[in-house]
Amino acid sequence: MTKKLTDIIKEYPDAVRTEKPLIHHITNYVTVNDCANITLAAGASPVMADDPEEAEDIVSLASALVINMGTLNKRTIESMITAGKAAKKKNIPVIFDPVGAGAGTLRNETAARILKEVRPSVLKGNVSEILFISGVSSGAKGVDVSENDKNIREEIICEKIKKLALKTGCVVAATGEKDIISDGKRVIYVENGHRMMSDITGTGCMTTSLTAVFCSVSNDLLLGTAAGILYMGLAGEKAFNEAGNRGSGSFRTALIDQIYNTSRKNIEENAKIFER
Ligand SMILES: Nc1ncnc2c1ncn2[C@@H]1O[C@H](COP(=O)(O)OP(=O)(O)O)[C@@H](O)[C@H]1O
Ligand SMILES: Cc1ncsc1CCOP(=O)(O)O
Numbered sequence: 001m002t003k004k005l006t007d008i009i010k011e012y013p014d015a016v017r018t019e020k021p022l023i024h025h026i027t028n029y030v031t032v033n034d035c036a037n038i039t040l041a042a043g044a045s046p047v048m049a050d051d052p053e054e055a056e057d058i059v060s061l062a063s064a065l066v067i068n069m070g071t072l073n074k075r076t077i078e079s080m081i082t083a084g085k086a087a088k089k090k091n092i093p094v095i096f097d098p099v100g101a102g103a104g105t106l107r108n109e110t111a112a113r114i115l116k117e118v119r120p121s122v123l124k125g126n127v128s129e130i131l132f133i134s135g136v137s138s139g140a141k142g143v144d145v146s147e148n149d150k151n152i153r154e155e156i157i158c159e160k161i162k163k164l165a166l167k168t169g170c171v172v173a174a175t176g177e178k179d180i181i182s183d184g185k186r187v188i189y190v191e192n193g194h195r196m197m198s199d200i201t202g203t204g205c206m207t208t209s210l211t212a213v214f215c216s217v218s219n220d221l222l223l224g225t226a227a228g229i230l231y232m233g234l235a236g237e238k239a240f241n242e243a244g245n246r247g248s249g250s251f252r253t254a255l256i257d258q259i260y261n262t263s264r265k266n267i268e269e270n271a272k273i274f275e276r
């Protein structure tokens with residue numbers, strides 16, 4: 001089964017470089033530049049456009065839409081809903097990252113509203129955000145995973161994700177040391193990555209951008225999502241080997257370099273992706 005998954009996913013980077021899909025982002029102002037650069041590094045083309053007046057025009061040109069609620073405000077909420085609905089109408093995959101869900105009323109209500117009104121194709125967040133949306137009260141204080149949630153048993157997370165996928169109709173992914181992805185029936189685990197990835201802001205957001213990139217060239221959103229997470233994890237491991245000893249700034253640059261230099265050999269030799 002592992003061989004089959006990697007055999008499919010290893011074709012995606014070449015497809016992206018051939019098709020150069022446009023990825024519309026409505027995202028936060030903390031990590032927006034890293035998201036644009038990781039999208040380019042993967043061979044796709046980013047456009048960041050968050051005004052309600054142009055949301056529909058821009059998304060109609062795109063091959064995928066990222067909705068990232070990291071620095072939410074009333075104006076961008078309107079854009080997220082408008083662009084999200086327009087994308088769904090045109091069958092453009094919508095990747096929703098509910099950054100900070102659980103941290104306050106505006107975020108919590110907006111996440112619920114986007115799930116209900118847009119019905120995203122993929123819901124991808126860190127384990128605290130996904131557990132909160134699935135109804136488990138989260139100990140998270142902001143946008144990072146809580147210590148408490150890091151220790152929740154894998155089987156419990158897996159069950160919650162499967163149920164949430166069935167309830168929302170989304171492919172659901174929870175990231176962390178181990179990443180778990182499900183469409184409600186199939187469950188994929190990715191065990192690549194490095195703990196230094198949580199020493200910089202933006203690894204989650206960049207993973208969401210990559211998920212959108214690969215979903216735009218895949219006809220299987222479960223595999224497109226797994227690919228975004230897998231390639232980010234593989235890049236994290238190599239970036240650590242190359243630059244981890246220099247510190248977190250160099251590690252961040254090395255991560256983008258590794259996506260730029262993604263190789264078939266790396267996925268063939270190092271991917272730890274399993275379907276159980
Ligand atoms: N302890 C860890 N070990 C390995 N990979 C990790 C670890 N923590 C996070 N990652 C990886 O970092 C990326 C971002 O995940 P995460 O930190 O959960 O998201 P966020 O930045 O949204 O909180 C994912 O690719 C995930 O697999
Ligand atoms: C720090 C911060 N605050 C609002 S959005 C954001 C970035 C979150 O990025 P990530 O989810 O990739 O850690």
Ligand SMILES: [Mg+2]
Binds near residue numbers: 097
């Ligand atoms: Mg995040």
